[in-house]
Amino acid sequence: MKESVQSMNKVFAAVCLCLFATPVLAEELQTDKVYNSGATVSSKMLGISMQVPKGWKGSVAGEFFVLTRGEDSLVAISAEPATLADARTFLSAPQDLGNGYYMTPTGSPLSKQNNVSVDCTITHGLATWPGEAIVRVGTHGVAVGVISTATKEKFAGAQKVGRSMVRSIKLKKPFVPKPGKSSGPWVNQLNGKMLRSYGNRASYDSSSSSRTSITLCSGGQFAWHHSGSGFSNADTVSVSYAGNSRYYGRWSVVGSKLHLFYNDGDKEQYQLSTNEQGHFQMNGDRWLKVNGDCN
Numbered sequence: 001m002k003e004s005v006q007s008m009n010k011v012f013a014a015v016c017l018c019l020f021a022t023p024v025l026a027e028e029l030q031t032d033k034v035y036n037s038g039a040t041v042s043s044k045m046l047g048i049s050m051q052v053p054k055g056w057k058g059s060v061a062g063e064f065f066v067l068t069r070g071e072d073s074l075v076a077i078s079a080e081p082a083t084l085a086d087a088r089t090f091l092s093a094p095q096d097l098g099n100g101y102y103m104t105p106t107g108s109p110l111s112k113q114n115n116v117s118v119d120c121t122i123t124h125g126l127a128t129w130p131g132e133a134i135v136r137v138g139t140h141g142v143a144v145g146v147i148s149t150a151t152k153e154k155f156a157g158a159q160k161v162g163r164s165m166v167r168s169i170k171l172k173k174p175f176v177p178k179p180g181k182s183s184g185p186w187v188n189q190l191n192g193k194m195l196r197s198y199g200n201r202a203s204y205d206s207s208s209s210s211r212t213s214i215t216l217c218s219g220g221q222f223a224w225h226h227s228g229s230g231f232s233n234a235d236t237v238s239v240s241y242a243g244n245s246r247y248y249g250r251w252s253v254v255g256s257k258l259h260l261f262y263n264d265g266d267k268e269q270y271q272l273s274t275n276e277q278g279h280f281q282m283n284g285d286r287w288l289k290v291n292g293d294c295n
Helices: 005-012 084-091 155-168
Strands: 040-043 048-051 057-061 064-068 073-081 095-098 101-105 110-112 115-124 127-137 142-150 193-203 206-216 221-233 238-254 257-262 267-274 280-282 288-291
Touching: 048 155, 073 155, 084 115, 084 127, 084 142, 101 127, 115 142, 127 155, 142 155, 193 280, 221 257
Parallel strands: none
Antiparallel strands: 040 048, 057 064, 064 073, 073 142, 095 101, 101 115, 110 115, 115 127, 127 142, 193 206, 193 288, 206 221, 221 238, 238 257, 257 267, 267 280
C-alpha cells in the first residue's frame, strides 16, 4: 500500500475518540505533539493511560491516537463508553470508516472474558492491508479499541504491538466535567468568544443555507443559535422555508474537549483542534472564532 502513514491515519477517524488517564508522571495528551517511545500519556476524560512502545511514535490526529513505526505499520487506539454487546455488533459487520476507507471482518468475532476480537482488512481503493481489531471493555464502562494494520510483510509485528497495548492500557474511573468548571490551554482561547459554522447546499432543483453559532460567556453560560433557509422545486410545487432555534446552558472545557450542558438535560461535546493552516476546528470541521456578545 503506497499511501503514507498520514493518509492511513484517516482510516480510524470514525471509530476513535482519543485517550488516556494517569499513572505517575503521565502527560495529558496534546494535539500538536509527537510522543516518542517510552512516553506515558493520559486522558482524565476517559480514565485511561498508556506507554508508547519501544521503536514507535504516537500522536493525536483529530479525535484519535495513532502509533506508527515507519510508513508501513500502524496501530490505532480508541476509547469510548461501550458494552461487550456493542463491541460484538461493531466487529460483526463491514464498517465505513470515512474518507474512502473500509474495515471488513474476515471471520466471526471471538469473545474471551472482557475482550472481543476479529480478523479484518483495511481497504482504500485497490489497496488492502491485513488487520486485527480488538475491543476490551473495562469495569467503568469504557471500551478500548485497538486496530492493528500493516503491509503483509510487517503485519505480524504490528499485530504483536496491538495485542500488547490491549493488555497494558490502564483503566480507571473517568473524570466527569462539571458545568462551568474548565481547565487546560483552550480555556483562554474560548472564553467570551462566539463560534460560528456555515453550511450551504445547492442542486438544480433545491438550495439551502444555514448558520450555527455558540456564544461562550466568561461566567460559564452559553447560547446556541441555529438559523436556516432554503427552497425546493418539484414538478408542480415550489416550497421555501426558514427557521430559527435557540438553546441555552452551561459550558466547560477539559483538555481539548468542549462540553455543552443544555438546560433541558441534553449534553454535547466537541473535540478542539487546529489544522495545518492554523484554522480552528471542532470535530474536524472548521469554525470561525470571533468576540461574543454576552451582555
